[in-house]
Amino acid sequence: MTAAPGGPAPEEPTREPAVAEPPAVRAEGIVKRYGPTLALDGVHLTVRPGEAHALVGRNGAGKSTLVSVLTGMARPDAGRVAFGGVPAPRWGDPAAWQRQVACVHQRSMTVPGLTVAENLFLNRFPGGPALRWRALRGRARDLLAGYGVDVDPAARLEELGVEQLQFVEIARALSRGARLIVLDEPTARLDAPGIARLFGRLRELRAQGVAFLFISHHLQEVRALCDTVTVLRDARRVLTAPVAGLGEDALVAAMTGEDAGHRRPARAPAPPAPPAPRTDGTPVLRAEGLALRGHFGPLDLAVGAGEVVGLAGAAAGGTTAVAEVLAGLRSPDAGRITVRGRPVRPGSVPHALDAGIGYVPEDRHREGLVPARSVAENLTLAVTGPLGPCGTVLPARTREFARRMIAALDIRTTGPDQPVSGLSGGNQQKVVVARALARDPAVLVAVRPTNGVDVRSKEALLGVVRQVADGGRGALIVSDEPADLRICDRVVAVFRGRVRAEFRRGWREADLVAAMEGVTAGTPGPPTAPDTSTTEGTAP
Amino acid sequence: NRGSDATGRIGIDVPRTDTDFWDSYQDHLKADLAHGGPAALPLANSQNDIGKVVSDVQALTGQGARAIVIAPQDTGAITAELRRLADRRIPVVSVDTRPDDGPVYMVVRADNRAYGERSCVFLGERLGGHGRVAELQGDLSSINGRDRSEAFAACMKRRYPGITVHELATDWKGEVASAKLQSLLAQHHDLDGVYLQAGGAFLQPVLALLRQRGLLEPVGTPGHLTLVSNDGIPDELAAIRAGTLDATLSQPADLYARYALYYARAALAGKTFRPGPTDHGSTIVKIKNGLEDQLPAPLVTKENVNDPHLWANQSEQGK
Amino acid sequence: MTETTAPPAADAPPAGPVRRPRIAPGRWRDFSLVPVILLLGVVGFIVSPAFLSGDNLIGVVQQSTELGLLVLGEALVLISGRMDLSLESTIGLAPVVALWLVLPAHGGRFAGLGLLPSWTAVPLCLAVGAAIGAANGFLMLRLRVNGFIATLGMLTMLRGLHLGLSEGRSLADVPDSFAYLGRTSWLGVPAAVWICLALFALGGAALGYLRHGRALYAIGGNPEAARAAGIRTDRITWTVLVLAGVLAAFAGVLYTGHYGAVSASQGSGWIFQVFAAAVIGGISLKGGRGTLFGALTGVLTLQLVINVMTLGGVPPLWTQFLNGAIILLALVVSRFTSGEQQE
Amino acid sequence: MTETTAPPAADAPPAGPVRRPRIAPGRWRDFSLVPVILLLGVVGFIVSPAFLSGDNLIGVVQQSTELGLLVLGEALVLISGRMDLSLESTIGLAPVVALWLVLPAHGGRFAGLGLLPSWTAVPLCLAVGAAIGAANGFLMLRLRVNGFIATLGMLTMLRGLHLGLSEGRSLADVPDSFAYLGRTSWLGVPAAVWICLALFALGGAALGYLRHGRALYAIGGNPEAARAAGIRTDRITWTVLVLAGVLAAFAGVLYTGHYGAVSASQGSGWIFQVFAAAVIGGISLKGGRGTLFGALTGVLTLQLVINVMTLGGVPPLWTQFLNGAIILLALVVSRFTSGEQQE
Numbered sequence A: 001m002t003a004a005p006g007g008p009a010p011e012e013p014t015r016e017p018a019v020a021e022p023p024a025v026r027a028e029g030i031v032k033r034y035g036p037t038l039a040l041d042g043v044h045l046t047v048r049p050g051e052a053h054a055l056v057g058r059n060g061a062g063k064s065t066l067v068s069v070l071t072g073m074a075r076p077d078a079g080r081v082a083f084g085g086v087p088a089p090r091w092g093d094p095a096a097w098q099r100q101v102a103c104v105h106q107r108s109m110t111v112p113g114l115t116v117a118e119n120l121f122l123n124r125f126p127g128g129p130a131l132r133w134r135a136l137r138g139r140a141r142d143l144l145a146g147y148g149v150d151v152d153p154a155a156r157l158e159e160l161g162v163e164q165l166q167f168v169e170i171a172r173a174l175s176r177g178a179r180l181i182v183l184d185e186p187t188a189r190l191d192a193p194g195i196a197r198l199f200g201r202l203r204e205l206r207a208q209g210v211a212f213l214f215i216s217h218h219l220q221e222v223r224a225l226c227d228t229v230t231v232l233r234d235a236r237r238v239l240t241a242p243v244a245g246l247g248e249d250a251l252v253a254a255m256t257g258e259d260a261g262h263r264r265p266a267r268a269p270a271p272p273a274p275p276a277p278r279t280d281g282t283p284v285l286r287a288e289g290l291a292l293r294g295h296f297g298p299l300d301l302a303v304g305a306g307e308v309v310g311l312a313g314a315a316a317g318g319t320t321a322v323a324e325v326l327a328g329l330r331s332p333d334a335g336r337i338t339v340r341g342r343p344v345r346p347g348s349v350p351h352a353l354d355a356g357i358g359y360v361p362e363d364r365h366r367e368g369l370v371p372a373r374s375v376a377e378n379l380t381l382a383v384t385g386p387l388g389p390c391g392t393v394l395p396a397r398t399r400e401f402a403r404r405m406i407a408a409l410d411i412r413t414t415g416p417d418q419p420v421s422g423l424s425g426g427n428q429q430k431v432v433v434a435r436a437l438a439r440d441p442a443v444l445v446a447v448r449p450t451n452g453v454d455v456r457s458k459e460a461l462l463g464v465v466r467q468v469a470d471g472g473r474g475a476l477i478v479s480d481e482p483a484d485l486r487i488c489d490r491v492v493a494v495f496r497g498r499v500r501a502e503f504r505r506g507w508r509e510a511d512l513v514a515a516m517e518g519v520t521a522g523t524p525g526p527p528t529a530p531d532t533s534t535t536e537g538t539a540p
Numbered sequence B: 001n002r003g004s005d006a007t008g009r010i011g012i013d014v015p016r017t018d019t020d021f022w023d024s025y026q027d028h029l030k031a032d033l034a035h036g037g038p039a040a041l042p043l044a045n046s047q048n049d050i051g052k053v054v055s056d057v058q059a060l061t062g063q064g065a066r067a068i069v070i071a072p073q074d075t076g077a078i079t080a081e082l083r084r085l086a087d088r089r090i091p092v093v094s095v096d097t098r099p100d101d102g103p104v105y106m107v108v109r110a111d112n113r114a115y116g117e118r119s120c121v122f123l124g125e126r127l128g129g130h131g132r133v134a135e136l137q138g139d140l141s142s143i144n145g146r147d148r149s150e151a152f153a154a155c156m157k158r159r160y161p162g163i164t165v166h167e168l169a170t171d172w173k174g175e176v177a178s179a180k181l182q183s184l185l186a187q188h189h190d191l192d193g194v195y196l197q198a199g200g201a202f203l204q205p206v207l208a209l210l211r212q213r214g215l216l217e218p219v220g221t222p223g224h225l226t227l228v229s230n231d232g233i234p235d236e237l238a239a240i241r242a243g244t245l246d247a248t249l250s251q252p253a254d255l256y257a258r259y260a261l262y263y264a265r266a267a268l269a270g271k272t273f274r275p276g277p278t279d280h281g282s283t284i285v286k287i288k289n290g291l292e293d294q295l296p297a298p299l300v301t302k303e304n305v306n307d308p309h310l311w312a313n314q315s316e317q318g319k
Numbered sequence C, D: 001m002t003e004t005t006a007p008p009a010a011d012a013p014p015a016g017p018v019r020r021p022r023i024a025p026g027r028w029r030d031f032s033l034v035p036v037i038l039l040l041g042v043v044g045f046i047v048s049p050a051f052l053s054g055d056n057l058i059g060v061v062q063q064s065t066e067l068g069l070l071v072l073g074e075a076l077v078l079i080s081g082r083m084d085l086s087l088e089s090t091i092g093l094a095p096v097v098a099l100w101l102v103l104p105a106h107g108g109r110f111a112g113l114g115l116l117p118s119w120t121a122v123p124l125c126l127a128v129g130a131a132i133g134a135a136n137g138f139l140m141l142r143l144r145v146n147g148f149i150a151t152l153g154m155l156t157m158l159r160g161l162h163l164g165l166s167e168g169r170s171l172a173d174v175p176d177s178f179a180y181l182g183r184t185s186w187l188g189v190p191a192a193v194w195i196c197l198a199l200f201a202l203g204g205a206a207l208g209y210l211r212h213g214r215a216l217y218a219i220g221g222n223p224e225a226a227r228a229a230g231i232r233t234d235r236i237t238w239t240v241l242v243l244a245g246v247l248a249a250f251a252g253v254l255y256t257g258h259y260g261a262v263s264a265s266q267g268s269g270w271i272f273q274v275f276a277a278a279v280i281g282g283i284s285l286k287g288g289r290g291t292l293f294g295a296l297t298g299v300l301t302l303q304l305v306i307n308v309m310t311l312g313g314v315p316p317l318w319t320q321f322l323n324g325a326i327i328l329l330a331l332v333v334s335r336f337t338s339g340e341q342q343e
């Protein structure tokens, strides 16, 4: 690896307070291109031993790409990486990289068909070349117990839930004994207690002198865990500074390139609102006695016109299943769903769509995107009418339609024809949300719509959801993130498939979290009765 | 009449069922067995796979077959099985092909080299010793195809050096033959004749191609392409009657079946044969691993196409 | 107009990472065989001037038609993320069943049932193809067995049925209505060529411009996402399988007319060719990728290779070797001209 | 509380997301063909008492050995997420090349080069297999072309080379050292059977208990994750491809001894059988799943079907039909006994 030929002269790496020890990792002048996209442009990064270093930036800024370079998964076009003062291993020798750095990648790096135990110790089984299964399972059980994860180590990984899966990956990386650990959005798939456990663990390791590179779009997490932060913007490093002296506004300003203090309006100017069908009080979406055995109990739900309702629940609390039933992906065992008073055939996505339910799935990789196809095509996947007559889709109209959506949600792409797999994670998420909106739904059902989306885009996305409601339609946000739920007019907290409490605007976070975790003690802010089963939509 | 014969039963494997020739071989076998033939186990089908021949034979001997009739399309890879059968004193009649090695009681076949040679002579005479012919070969790994190709090539070189031969390998596939012949016709408009090593596979595709190209003149008119075929299936005789095919060599499916059973029964009865002419117009010759009864393979032309002795004419009536 | 989400016009997005404008890279893939075909053309011309004669080129295209229709069907199936091996048997079985139902019980060499008038032969044949496709769909989509092996089993079984019905004979006395399309010419070019090109064009247009056509890519690319987007994946996959069966049966009609008979080994061994053509033409075996234009160039490439070798007078013993070598070469060339890794 | 997905406490009537304790479902899959085999055994016994004779059963197993070795090699390749079609040609070509180098130039029917002493024939044969595997690896891993088509091209090319070298003849004058293993018996059972079983057992143990064996599943299941975990995916894949080539060459040695000659069509058309055996035995075509035990039951099932049909005296015209029908049946049965959807 050589310095970038003709690239910007490698600037001096930021002077750190003089330390005798060589840095845990030092990257200099990293350049990485993907076809026409310059993903990293002469980036420098130094992580000192024992330091918790945050890496932040907007979606597509190049964070994950830098991680790939630092972990030997991608070969930089130019630049140098050194671990502890020693040049990085040859590219293509993954085993050697493994000894230097452990990583929790943003996208799941597990083998679904293998057991939990094997995934934990993939390629570094204790003992000689022959496997001792019993010992392996024992160690796996012990290791996972340390994270409060109770799964059978002999279970196949594909049987695990998202959060358990994430902990398997975290446990694997942290137990490796590397002096440098990279975590690329490790908290995106964890709920609040999970995050607390993870942070506890990280602090312990840090006390032992392990260095971290931590990526998150949650600035409060950065503040809670890290001491130094590096900001990437448009493939360049723009800032490295101690976290302590940096206000959130300054950080966001660095990420977005706007002047600090000049915050753009939280909500985009309202669109030329379509004539809101002022309702006679019929909720746009109503579910009565909806139940799916093993997931959630009989439960009633209503979303009024112009209302945004939050459905809050921990990761495994059955809220995702509610959304999937509403979207027609699963058939409920009991109950009925109506949209604007008209019943919807259960268990059929096309009918749900026709009835006006737009759906943002939980996992964009699994259910959201067709990776090989273009942004335009992904955006218009569900659209039937306006792209051409008689079931045709005219490319010009599709592209035009896509351009509007791209502009509306501020999706960063080279154009409507770019394959969606070439987008950064947050931008892929925006495509999924845009797709759900493309059919002009009566009600939007969104599961963790801002998953992996940067601060500014998060505002924009939630703003769009708000707009949908303001236009006389409704929205149901299924999430456990307070930030998502803030925009809701009403939040219904669910614990183990049962409605536990309902909050109106102005709830306190602690109360909500408590309700989500089933701790019904504490007085909910301005709550309605905890056993409200029929919650009529009320216009705000 | 399974299991009724005190001297034992015959195990028979047919090599394939997807060609007219082998299909009528099988019909004749069945007919002969039904009309007071020797006791035989149900027929096995090895689907043109030498491994299956061996496993079928083993299954048949396991069921008590005391004599075996096979038609190994691969003459080398049957050696070990022949030796094994010889060790167990089970006589083998090989139909259509002559195993390279390993003892056989009797080989019943027409001489494939003679096919190639006689086809060559027929073409050579018709073309007057010069011109251009195409040869649609079979599968290059088939002994019968190879014998025909080698004999044809040797004969052409020796006797008709004025004739240019274009050899086209086809894997016994009609569409491949048609495609290659079409390419050749585009290149050489002056083609005078075609040698079809297997009428069953090539006849209809070649006729269809010539018809499409307007080259299908009746025999004896100017511009006619001389066509010589091997096999002697009913389609070929029909084409000869219609004047589109010049000649074919009739491979005697009926005689194959009849004499395969004849020799198998003789073997069960403990009879032995010696080289020399037989009572059915053929000759037994000595080969290194046994004896071979070389059955006559008549050349069929317009003159003798209605000869009732031709197996194709018999099967036509039988149906 | 259904303006759902007006652009937040005011704040322009910050300039993204530097991007040079370029032709979409995916596009190249569909043309990656064009250089190979040109190369073959040059070699063909050097080998024999007859290569460029209309006769020869039309011949090549005509020989490609039956294979081409199978490839068309298989391409649709592959794009939607499935495989159908049984097409190789359908091309033979469908005509046999149709003729069996149509041909008189007495008179011909092949004893049919004579149940239906002979003009029904072509529709019957297509119906048989559709039925086979539906059976494949039943196995894959209802019983959820592995499609590769299910259609491999079907391949064997249908070929067996073909043999059983035809008793191993080839059927030469085909009704005129059945043979017509395969042997007639329109405007000096075989009708089969026109039909085949029209079907490819139609299919290409459907894939590019129809909602249901585009859905195939979504289903093949990520079936769960397709389902979540409201695409009726099972129904569409089933339709595609039926369509592939019908196309294979139609290829059988053309074949029968072209070669003058239904042979007992009609189509036998073709499926490898079909896959080879589709894949070197840029269709992914994993679904969701490729175009019919690419598939067509794949077919032409394979057929040109054989043509050039015949014209060049390659010794028969070495044709197969050379054939394999050229396929490998074409593969490598197309990989580098498309600039993409193949999976 | 740290319980993420604790069993639902008393107060929660609707249980949380179900994770019922289950017997590892993957396990069943490997035994899913056992009922099919038992069924075939019963049918075989009804059809003919000769079925259960030692001779017959040993015969069935011996006939499975060559196919079995190919399946062993293919299973390893499939588990690591690749495909190798060229094994079908390697089984024929490797012996031919070895004999060509070894046999004297004069005297026999086949004129070799006589370059090396005849005892080198077996090692040479294995080396040729290894070289073919390495070539496949080069195409797939260096040039990154599609593995299916690359090995399909190799298949054609190698079969062509075989034809060219052997001139279409079968080679019967095989040195004794070469034929020994395929035709000798140890303890009354053909040596090939012992060897084949030993290799399956070895392979099974390696896949189950060796780090590099487990790595195959990781590579096949998620190559990116395997690479991230420090597994040298390319090197291991390459090794597996070479190993498969060597196994196929060794199958060629056994075949030659078993049948007494190298036939010109040795192995031709086997690859479908190989895939069928592997997949009905539970190996996934998408990689990362299946066991060698399952693959072995797949081979035995296919071979038993043929044996039972022969014993049952199925009319020749209908054997293929029945064969296909039984494969489909076995597939459906194994799908329902394993209780899993197949992909």
Ligand SMILES: Nc1ncnc2c1ncn2[C@@H]1O[C@H](COP(=O)(O)OP(=O)(O)OP(=O)(O)O)[C@@H](O)[C@H]1O
Pocket: A034, A035, A037, A038, A039, A057, A058, A059, A060, A061, A062, A063, A064, A065, A066, A106, A421, A422, A423, A424, A425, A426, A427, A452, A454, C017
């Ligand atoms: N393999 C790839 N092919 C094409 N483009 C890529 C590839 N990987 C990354 N990119 C592009 O590089 C840029 C940086 O992406 P990267 O994933 O590093 O962003 P990120 O900072 O991790 O974003 P996020 O916060 O959404 O995860 C993006 O524009 C992305 O589209």
Ligand SMILES: Nc1ncnc2c1ncn2[C@@H]1O[C@H](COP(=O)(O)OP(=O)(O)OP(=O)(O)O)[C@@H](O)[C@H]1O
Pocket: A064, A065, A106, A107, A108, A185, A188, A420, A421, A422, A423, A424, A425, A426, A428, A452
């Ligand atoms: N090999 C690749 N080819 C094409 N695009 C790639 C490749 N690797 C990564 N990318 C793209 O680069 C971007 C960054 O990859 P990354 O794995 O960080 O995705 P992500 O969407 O941020 O993950 P997640 O949604 O799971 O948080 C994504 O758009 C990803 O699709």
Ligand SMILES: [Mg+2]
Pocket: A063, A064, A065, A106, A424, A425
């Ligand atoms: Mg990222």
Ligand SMILES: [Mg+2]
Pocket: A106, A185, A424, A425, A426, A452, A453
């Ligand atoms: Mg992301």
